[in-house]
Amino acid sequence: MDGPVRLRPVREEDLEPMARFSLEPEALGEFEWTGFTDPRARRRRWEEDGLLGDDSSVLAVVLADDAFIGIVSWRNVSLVVTRGAPRRPSPVLRLEIGIALLPEHRGRGYGTAAQRLLVDYLFETTPVHRIQAGTEAGNLAEQRALEKVGVLPRGRHARRRLPSRALGGRCHVLPAARRRPPCLSRPRRRPRSLGC
Ligand SMILES: CC(C)(COP(=O)(O)OP(=O)(O)OC[C@H]1O[C@@H](n2cnc3c(N)ncnc32)[C@H](O)[C@@H]1OP(=O)(O)O)[C@@H](O)C(=O)NCCC(=O)NCCS
Numbered sequence: 001m002d003g004p005v006r007l008r009p010v011r012e013e014d015l016e017p018m019a020r021f022s023l024e025p026e027a028l029g030e031f032e033w034t035g036f037t038d039p040r041a042r043r044r045r046w047e048e049d050g051l052l053g054d055d056s057s058v059l060a061v062v063l064a065d066d067a068f069i070g071i072v073s074w075r076n077v078s079l080v081v082t083r084g085a086p087r088r089p090s091p092v093l094r095l096e097i098g099i100a101l102l103p104e105h106r107g108r109g110y111g112t113a114a115q116r117l118l119v120d121y122l123f124e125t126t127p128v129h130r131i132q133a134g135t136e137a138g139n140l141a142e143q144r145a146l147e148k149v150g151v152l153p154r155g156r157h158a159r160r161r162l163p164s165r166a167l168g169g170r171c172h173v174l175p176a177a178r179r180r181p182p183c184l185s186r187p188r189r190r191p192r193s194l195g196c
Contacts (some may be wrong), residue, residue: 005062005110010071022036032177056074057072058071061110070099071099093130095128095131096133101114110142131178
């Protein structure tokens, strides 16, 4: 059965509603808003690589009629910090995911559905070992959505609170992660379509 949402690459017509995340505090929401940003930066990157890069990518979240309702993203956080030496890639591939839905589309299960599609897609198309996310302590909707897709508060650090750099340490970020399932030892050659 078709799900309520699909993921697809960002198209030019999505850039205008996406600009709301740069220009409207309410669009990004109280937990993610850290100030105005230049939406033209995203357009420039879209022109360069369609927002699908080696180290970070963005996909559009759309309804069955292809209406844009938000974005999901991921970035490679595998680099190992070394003392004094340049950062080097870790043998363990870790991807950090993110999501933002326009406010009028929240609270209808779309955030959970979109992140479920994203997690499946990343396990199936990349050799990722661990998918992780960091959520502001007060962001209960995102914590619950992640839990429902198996991205769970991390082991003994489950309730550890990390200061949020973006907000000058004012809030706290809770880490969560999901490991690659043993049955998915390597990416499939043909990824399942993104909710189509
Ligand atoms: C966080 C976000 C992606 C969640 O998506 P959503 O579609 O609104 O959430 P869902 O409808 O899938 O709900 C997920 C769960 O959270 C619960 N929930 C929804 N809104 C809630 C709220 N305001 N407070 C507490 N729980 C809430 C739902 O009841 C559901 O749990 P349940 O199935 O046990 O009933 C979305 O609200 C959003 O884009 N927010 C702004 C950006 C953001 O915070 N991104 C997260 C970055 S870490």
